Amino acid sequence: MSENRIEISVGDMVLTDDGTAVVLHLDRTGVQLRDVRGSVHDVSWLDLTNIDPVAPSPGTKDPAALRSFAEAWGRLSTEARDEAMFRLGVVLEVVTGFRHGHPQLALPGEPSTAFDPASGLSVTARCERMAALLRHESSTSRIGDRDFSKTSGRLLLLWVNAWSRDGLIGLVDGRRAKTVEVFSTIPLAWRQAAHEVVSQFDGDVSTVSFREVRRRIHARLRELGHEVEAPQRASGRYVSHLMSRRGATTRAQRSNKLRGVAGSQSYPAMIPGQVVAIDVTRADVMVWCPDRNGACSVEIITAICLATRAILALRVVPMSADAHDAAMLMYDVMRPFSMLVDGTTVTDWAWAGVPQQIEFYADAPDAHPSCSGVEVTCPRTCRSARVAPGLQGEHMVPGVRPAAVRADHGSIFVSQVFRDLLGRFGVDAAYSRTRRPIDNGILERWHETVQRGLQQLPGYKGRNPSQRGRTVGLPGSHRDEPLLTAHELERFLRRWVALDYHRTPHSGLHRPGAERVDLTPIELFDALLKLSGRLHVPQRPDLIYDFLPQRWGTVGPAGVEFADLVYDSQHLNGLRAVPVGTFRPEDRAMPFVYDPHDVTRVWFRHPETRRIVEVPWRKAHLTQAPLTEVLAQHVRSEVRRRPGGTFLSATAIEDEIVKELGSLVDGVVPKDWKKRVSAARLRFESSRRDHTEADVAMTVAEVVAAAPAPVPEPSTGDDDLGIWADSWPFRPPEPSDPDSW
Structure with a gap:
């Protein structure tokens, strides 16, 4: 033949x-x-x-x-x-x-x-x-x-x-068959072209079939002018070998590409709070929204200590979180909290860092050159984070002043608002590599751990659609269990962190150079405090206003105006006609801070008393609905899009309604009004609670400062109660309605 x-x-x-x-x-x-x-x-x-x-x-x-x-x-x-x-x-x-x-x-x-x-x-x-x-x-x-x-x-x-x-x-008998593929039978030029083609799949290019890869290899050989043939079976296995090393999916290809610059050692974090990792995840449990009269989804934003795995702050926010939510999380990071268990009564996290004696700025006028300053005259020192040996007693959640914050490239973390906040406190921003979630793997693992708490709640919907039940979000459908609201979910998660997570041994916590023992996050936090010494954390009743964004406005006879909203108060008397250069050289404007989630008021630090003063919106008494910056901007944008301009006659409006809509209701209410109102109210109520807490703290601090200083008791060393020396655990009474203060 x-x-x-x-x-x-x-x-x-x-x-x-x-x-x-x-x-x-x-x-x-x-x-x-x-x-x-x-x-x-x-x-x-x-x-x-x-x-x-x-x-x-x-x-x-x-x-x-x-x-x-x-x-x-x-x-x-x-x-x-x-x-x-x-x-x-x-x-x-x-x-x-x-x-x-x-x-x-x-x-x-x-x-x-x-x-x-x-x-x-x-x-x-x-x-x-x-x-x-x-x-x-x-x-x-x-x-x-x-x-x-x-x-x-x-x-x-x-x-x-x-x-x-x-x-x-x-x-074929396996003992007789050759088990090693002979790639040497493939010409060198063919293998080089295969490497060039396969190297293009780095995660940014969509993955194609092996047949298409072979076609591209042949096309590449033709471009190079090589007339070579390769054994079909051997070349097919060679392409399969290259693609398996590259990654079968685009996600695997990106991971393999970045693995070349990945570190081989853990970050040497030995000081509690030295590096704090923050991230946002979807809450895999439905919550009840009174505004929508139905179930909705929310997100959980968390801050964790890299060295000890202790949860320093946790908030439940609407989808999706914004830069101000991240700023308020950093506000909670710097505040120590305590939780008291008395019988079957469990309190919410209470700010435990308000000092007994406040050295006010009137006594030290140079301590705060501006309302955005972060220098403090009375810092608190963290000595211990011990918790009660059992469930009964006081459980502590430490507060720290981080040296660096690790986050991904989410829009809220790379925003100018959040970066300016970190800059004011001297905190470095350590961002993970793009499309590299493993760089912030501790937080990603926490998102899996928190499932243990979320699975205890009605309305749990699983991690993916394959785990989701048919009746999720329908309270009382098959079990007579109502859904939690967003605020109730936040209180539950904080309770679960302090009583469960912080007291549970963590598999990632070890003592270097010693035998393996089970350590809890709080135990390791205390152990590392022995090495680092006391942690100085700024604690002031008006600390929240250092975390709010700043605006400059000129105070006139009618007050100060921001985004077409006029704010006025008697506290502005004496500041309505200040000379140019009083607060900044170029004009008569003075600094104000505002809350993007509650624009019904602004604040400023009075130049004489150095105390935070609230300036309400002139029409704040006319509305009880949440008015956020997002909703105000939405109204202004709708007006700008009107064909008739800002001013319209009554006849033109009626004609436009009949011509374009036919019905007034169909044209006025946005299609996503439920989602907007739900997120706005949740953020509005959260801001109200934060500022009310700060107002109560400042009032109590004034009363304490006016009272005679108590004689300090002698220290008992390790038997000291509490976690912050000379600190007063601020725990306001909990009313029947948690949103009323």
């Missing part, structure tokens, strides 16, 4: 990956084959080749074969191919009733009634019959050099399964 000429005719056998195939038709483009499973497919002449395999039976000419199969088949030894072909004949006779698998190639006496599939016998029963036949023939005369005296039906069934799974190659 000539090397370059294939002699084949209709009815001949062709070896394929699946075993044998019979030729049905020939034409100038190729041949049509039918395999033993009955599938018919066309094969071009270029995909056929001559090999020197084992003839299936004496007197039969050597069959042609597919190139993809011939490459692997040709690397096998003669003994391995001999044995595989014999096993193939046994398997095909069991499965089809014909030794070669096709009626066109039937031997005398086929199909055998003992193995005919039409007889109704199962494959297992036919394997048992074939095993008995082989044992009988082996006892009378050896079949070649093979001994089948101990052949069982189970062994033949394993052959059938291997053939069904891997084709003819699956019947």
Whole structure:
């Protein structure tokens, strides 16, 4: 047989990956084959080749074969191919009733009634019959050099399964087959082109099929002017090898690309609060929204100490969190909290950092050059974070002044508002690499840990749609359990952190150079305090106003105006006509701070008393609805988009309503009004609670400062109660309505 000429005719056998195939038709483009499973497919002449395999039976000419199969088949030894072909004949006779698998190639006496599939016998029963036949023939005369005296039906069934799974190659004895792919048979130019093509898949380019990768490799070779061919099977496995190293998905490709610059050691954080990681995640539990009269989703924003895994702050915010939510989280990070368990009564987190004696700014006028200053005259020192040995007693949540904050590239963390806040406090921003969530892996792991608490609540909806129940968000549908509101969810999570998470051993906490012991986050926090000493944390009743954004406004006879809203108060008397350069050189403007979630008032630090003064909106008494900066901006944008401009006559408005809408209600209410009102009210009520807490703290501090200083009791060392020396745990009484203060 000539090397370059294939002699084949209709009815001949062709070896394929699946075993044998019979030729049905020939034409100038190729041949049509039918395999033993009955599938018919066309094969071009270029995909056929001559090999020197084992003839299936004496007197039969050597069959042609597919190139993809011939490459692997040709690397096998003669003994391995001999044995595989014999096993193939046994398997095909069991499965089809014909030794070669096709009626066109039937031997005398086929199909055998003992193995005919039409007889109704199962494959297992036919394997048992074939095993008995082989044992009988082996006892009378050896079949070649093979001994089948101990052949069982189970062994033949394993052959059938291997053939069904891997084709003819699956019947090759593993001890005889080569287990290492010979990539050396692939030309060097072809491998270089493959590397160039596969290297393009770095996570930014969509992944394509292996067939498309091979096409691009051939196109690349053509561009380079290389006329090289590679064995089809070996080159296919080589491409598969390169793609598996690159990553099967775009996410895996990005991870593999960034792995080259990844560190091999953990960050050496040995000081509590040295680095604080913050992130936002969706709360996998539905909450009840009174404004929408239905269930809605919220987010959880958390700050965790990198060294101790202690949760320093946690808030529940609307979807999606904004930069002010991140600023208020940093406000909570710097405040120590305590929680009291008395019997079955559990209080909310209470600010425990208001000092007994406040040195007011009137006594130290140079301490705060502006309302955005962060210098403090009475810092607090953290000595211990011990908790009650059991559930009963006081549980502490430490407050720290971080040296750095680790966050991802979320818009709220890279915003100018948040970056300015960190700059005012001298906190470095350590952002993780783009599309590299593992850089902030501690927070990502916390998002999985908090599921243990969320799963205790009604309305839990699972981590993904496959875990979600049909009645999620429908209170009382199958269980008479109402959903929690957003504020109630926040109180529950804070309770769970202080009583459960902080008191549970953490698998990621170890003592370097010592035997492994179970450590809780609070225990490690105290242990590291022995190394770092006391932590100085600024504590003032008006600390919240250092975390609010600042605006400059000129005070006139009617007050000060911001975004078309006029604010006025008697406290502005004496500041309505100050000379130019009083607060900044270029004009008469003075600094104010504002809350983006509650624009019904602004604040400023009085230049004489150095105390924070509230300036309300002139029309704040006319509305009880939440008025946020987002809603105010929405109203202004709607007015600007009106075709008639800012001022419209009554007739023009009526005509526009009839012409464009037909109904007044359909045109006025936005389609997403429920979502806007829900998020606005949640943020508004949260801001009200924060500022009310600060107002109460400042009032109490004034009363304490006016009272005679108490005689301090002698220190008892490690037996000191509380976690902050000379600190007064501010715990306002909890009314029946938690939103009323």
